[in-house]
Every structure is written in structure tokens, then in C-alpha cells.
Amino acid sequence: MFFSYFKDLVGREVTVELKNDLAIRGTLHSVDQYLNIKLENTRVVDQDKYPHMRSVRNCFIRGSVVRYVQLPPEGVDIELLHDATRREARGG
């Protein structure tokens, strides 16, 4: 369910916070079944502290290390999510 939800967000600007406390902002390029995320035009939020990604513009983030994905408010359709979660709870 979240796979298709994220697919709808492709092209939006998101911030991905990782489980190593690194936060990366960029345009959502694609997602796959593992919720691995590809971002374009990336920048690390605290780049002075963590310059490791200074020469990286596009990146692949492994789904297993994602803690949060911060979405643009206009990308969140609460009604749609309500319906989808209810459907899921009912078992399809």
C-alpha cells in the first residue's frame, strides 16, 4: 500500500531522514517494492557537519535505513490514506 502511495509522490520534493541521523533532501525519482528510494538533486541538510555527499547529485537510499520521509503537505491526501488503511485492515 505504501509502495503505491510513494509512487504517487514521484517528482515531489521530500526529506528523507536516515537511521544514522543523516537527513537528505531531494526530488523523489522512484521507489521500489522494498521502499528503496531514489532521489535527484540531493543535498544533505547539515552539509557542513557531514560533507560525505558533497559530490553526489543523485542517490539511492536503501529502504531498510529510512527512519522518516518528510512529505510536502499538499502531497498528503488524508481521505485517500484513510480509505486505503481501512481496506487493508479489512483484509483487501
Added chain:
Amino acid sequence: MSGGPGLESLVDQIISVITNDGRNIVGVLKGFDQATNIILDESHERVYSTKEGVQQLVLGLYIIRGDNISIVGELDDELDASLELSELRGHPLKPVIH
């Protein structure tokens, strides 16, 4: 980065990998699989510290298990050439805590 969600588009390109224990390894992507296990050729590690510039350690041919990978970045040649690594300081990355 063109193509679909996988790493196909990065094969034979220089990539910058960040591992779960906070290491940064740069090399040419030669192969990968479903679990994000990757094969890196001509790789080296970049060691960041707040006290001195970035140190580069030659590693050679490396296989990294997917479980241990956080980020695979496409290294931009121009941006990378513009970096003065010996002058660059940075905090070591924290390890991933699941």
C-alpha cells in the same frame, strides 16, 4: 539518474557508498543484486575527521553485503574534482541503529 528504481543505471559508473557503520567507499559499480549486494572495482575508502583533511585508503575490488549498505550515490565527476579533499573536514557519520 535515469531508468527505474534499481541500480542498473549506475553500472560502470563511479559511485559513493555509505555503509551502516558510517564508512564511505568510492569505486566503480560492477554488479549488484536484489538484496543490494554490490561489487565495487578500484575502490577506496574516504575517512573523514574534524582534525585533519580526508584520508583515502586504497581497497581495490570489494563486495559489500546489501544488509550493510545505507546509501549508493552517483558521484558527479565535476563536483568531485572541485572538492579539495585534503582541506575538507567533517564529522564521522554515526552508525545506523535499527
